[in-house]
Amino acid sequence: MLLEIEDLSITFDTAKGPLSATRQISFSLEEGETLGIVGESGCGKSITNLAIMGLLPDTATITAKKMIFDGVDLQTIKENDFRKIRGAKIGMIFQDPMSALNPSFTVGFQIDETLKIHCPEMDKSARGARALELMHQVGIPAPAERLKNYAHELSGGMSQRVMIAMAIACKPKLLIADEPTTALDVTIQAQIMKLLKDLQKEYQMAMILVTHDLGVVAQNADRIQVMYAGEIVESAKSKVLLQDPKHPYTDGLLSSLPGKKATAFRAPLPSIAGMVPDLRARPNGCQFNPRCEFADDKCKTTLPSLEHDQARTLRCFHPVGASV
Amino acid sequence: MNVIEVTNLKKHYPIRKPFKPLRHVKALDGVSFHVKSKKTLGIVGESGCGKSTLAKTLMRLEIPTEGNVSLSGQDFSVMTGKDFHSAIQMIFQDPYNSINPRKKAWQLIAEPLFINTDLSKDECFKIACETMKKVGLRPELAHRYPHMFSGGQRQRIGIARALVMQPKIMILDEPVSALDVSIQAQVLNLLMELQDQMDLTYLFISHDLHVVKHISDEILVMYLGKVVEYGPRDQVFNDPKHPYTKALVASSPSILKEASDEPAIQGELPSPLNPPSGCAFHKRCPMATPRCSSETPVLEEKFGRKVACFEV
Numbered sequence: 001m002l003l004e005i006e007d008l009s010i011t012f013d014t015a016k017g018p019l020s021a022t023r024q025i026s027f028s029l030e031e032g033e034t035l036g037i038v039g040e041s042g043c044g045k046s047i048t049n050l051a052i053m054g055l056l057p058d059t060a061t062i063t064a065k066k067m068i069f070d071g072v073d074l075q076t077i078k079e080n081d082f083r084k085i086r087g088a089k090i091g092m093i094f095q096d097p098m099s100a101l102n103p104s105f106t107v108g109f110q111i112d113e114t115l116k117i118h119c120p121e122m123d124k125s126a127r128g129a130r131a132l133e134l135m136h137q138v139g140i141p142a143p144a145e146r147l148k149n150y151a152h153e154l155s156g157g158m159s160q161r162v163m164i165a166m167a168i169a170c171k172p173k174l175l176i177a178d179e180p181t182t183a184l185d186v187t188i189q190a191q192i193m194k195l196l197k198d199l200q201k202e203y204q205m206a207m208i209l210v211t212h213d214l215g216v217v218a219q220n221a222d223r224i225q226v227m228y229a230g231e232i233v234e235s236a237k238s239k240v241l242l243q244d245p246k247h248p249y250t251d252g253l254l255s256s257l258p259g260k261k262a263t264a265f266r267a268p269l270p271s272i273a274g275m276v277p278d279l280r281a282r283p284n285g286c287q288f289n290p291r292c293e294f295a296d297d298k299c300k301t302t303l304p305s306l307e308h309d310q311a312r313t314l315r316c317f318h319p320v321g322a323s324v
Numbered sequence: 325m326n327v328i329e330v331t332n333l334k335k336h337y338p339i340r341k342p343f344k345p346l347r348h349v350k351a352l353d354g355v356s357f358h359v360k361s362k363k364t365l366g367i368v369g370e371s372g373c374g375k376s377t378l379a380k381t382l383m384r385l386e387i388p389t390e391g392n393v394s395l396s397g398q399d400f401s402v403m404t405g406k407d408f409h410s411a412i413q414m415i416f417q418d419p420y421n422s423i424n425p426r427k428k429a430w431q432l433i434a435e436p437l438f439i440n441t442d443l444s445k446d447e448c449f450k451i452a453c454e455t456m457k458k459v460g461l462r463p464e465l466a467h468r469y470p471h472m473f474s475g476g477q478r479q480r481i482g483i484a485r486a487l488v489m490q491p492k493i494m495i496l497d498e499p500v501s502a503l504d505v506s507i508q509a510q511v512l513n514l515l516m517e518l519q520d521q522m523d524l525t526y527l528f529i530s531h532d533l534h535v536v537k538h539i540s541d542e543i544l545v546m547y548l549g550k551v552v553e554y555g556p557r558d559q560v561f562n563d564p565k566h567p568y569t570k571a572l573v574a575s576s577p578s579i580l581k582e583a584s585d586e587p588a589i590q591g592e593l594p595s596p597l598n599p600p601s602g603c604a605f606h607k608r609c610p611m612a613t614p615r616c617s618s619e620t621p622v623l624e625e626k627f628g629r630k631v632a633c634f635e636v
Contacts, residue, residue: 156371186531186575187575188592190577216577258537258538269538271510272509275507
């Protein structure tokens with residue numbers, strides 16, 4: 001097991017009182033596996049990843065039973081040791097490549113910097129050769145000239161390729177891709193996702209793919225985990241989850257997508273009424289109950305626990321399709 | 325009856341640099357289309373293809389370099405402000421940045437009325453409240469400020485503000501792409517209901533092909549300021565002919581199909597300052613021939629739609 005997380009809860013101290021961003025997140029990741037995390041904005045997708053990377057601000061309180069990456073306990077590790085993991089064993093790609101790159105240095109300098117910090121045994125010429133190799137690997141044409149470019153001289157797709165080159169520079173075991181293609185056009189998106197898949201095979205990396213686009217996870221993830229209001233509501237193998245969603249939220253999300261064969265031209269789309277709850281004033285019981293058509297009194301008072309069976313993990317008293 | 329008819333619309337931006345010859349960015353280069361009353365035209369293409377310039381030019385926010393736009397038979401450049409704004413209105417992509425945070429909901433919605441009509445404040449308020457009801461906002465919320473609304477509700481304010489002049493045509497520039505998936509469906513449903521109730525004609529700009537396919541009668545595919553394919557929805561999406569449309573349809577991620585092993589097209593959009601010779605797409609095109617790099621294909625009627633390609 002590469003990554004094991006059990007009962008991770010993150011609370012922020014805010015001026016208006018404590019805000020619980022995530023509650024009881026538990027999941028694990030095998031080596032080489034791709035986990036897709038989907039959910040709406042504010043559901044805790046990014047926060048969970050920042051917690052794994054140890055990048056949360058001081059206002060956050062993290063409690064977890066277990067947070068183990070590659071045999072290292074991430075809760076007790078010292079900041080100095082964390083630096084050796086971050087960027088070396090765990091790589092991360094961010095949503096907006098244009099603002100993730102430093103505008104005042106060349107991209108060659110930025111790739112070199114990563115190598116300098118994490119691979120001290122390499123000398124300058126070895127690093128230069130590696131940077132060139134990386135640029136070539138991520139499919140940038142004329143890599144030697146591109147190394148001398150600044151971020152503003154590159155297109156969005158190119159910048160994302162450079163970000164990927166930096167993230168994989170030290171051959172990480174885990175790559176966290178937080179909305180890697182949201183800012184890009186569809187034809188470029190297809191190219192980048194293909195690149196990530198190829199690199200994953202070559203380096204034997206595990207990947208956490210965070211996105212709100214169900215189409216992207218469906219095509220790329222081995223397993224999908226759906227989050228709602230900071231909790232995991234359902235998790236299963238991609239095919240199982242997409243073809244037979246059990247949680248009413250997953251089901252609602254999938255059926256609200258246009259472009260399925262079942263929805264006729266201009267037919268009203270089934271939608272989930274209401275909005276995501278305010279995380280400072282969470283509803284009692286199941287977090288989804290105010291928007292759920294199957295909710296009864298039990299759902300309004302008791303939070304269902306995360307039940308595991310062979311095929312899936314589910315947090316619901318009334319799964320879709322179950323006899324009532 | 326064509327509510328909007330666009331003929332050979334061009335918008336060229338001059339690039340003036342000292343000691344260098346004058347050059348132009350051809351953001352729109354000879355775009356023509358027409359939309360019938362109560363129909364929806366979906367406009368798709370990647371960023372930089374001229375979709376938003378088209379929207380801005382149609383709203384008279386940019387002056388076209390060449391070409392004609394007629395709204396219900398009238399030349400749009402000679403219409404008075406009031407006539408023009410009650411003919412065409414626009415909804416913007418980002419509901420967070422497109423509304424003034426210092427105005428109340430009803431003031432935002434009634435603003436076009438203050439500018440274009442002589443109605444009193446009370447009458448404006450009344451109309452604003454009625455419009456709020458139409459878009460699914462409770463009139464009690466009229467005195468709230470934008471930050472008190474969620475993203476979906478703000479987009480509804482944006483819609484109400486466009487509707488208040490009772491336009492015939494609405495330009496929707498990526499109206500749902502800033503919204504979460506569960507809210508997207510709500511807003512799309514609202515847009516379709518309003519179209520039926522108020523006999524609206526939509527120009528629907530989006531990069532999400534599934535959304536466009538769901539709502540549009542006809543599709544216009546743009547690449548680098550030019551139309552490459554234009555025709556009825558079923559023809560264009562189910563049986564695309566232009567290689568660029570094919571690539572778009574193939575790259576669009578879906579929960580129904582497996583990812584293909586090879587990306588549909590390589591390369592990126594060329595710089596509009598320095599477009600390739602001949603067909604703008606030929607450098608990325610899998611079926612390009614020497615002819616494509618020397619001659620520019622024109623839009624021709626083929627297979628029940630218009631395509632600009634030699635190899636179709």
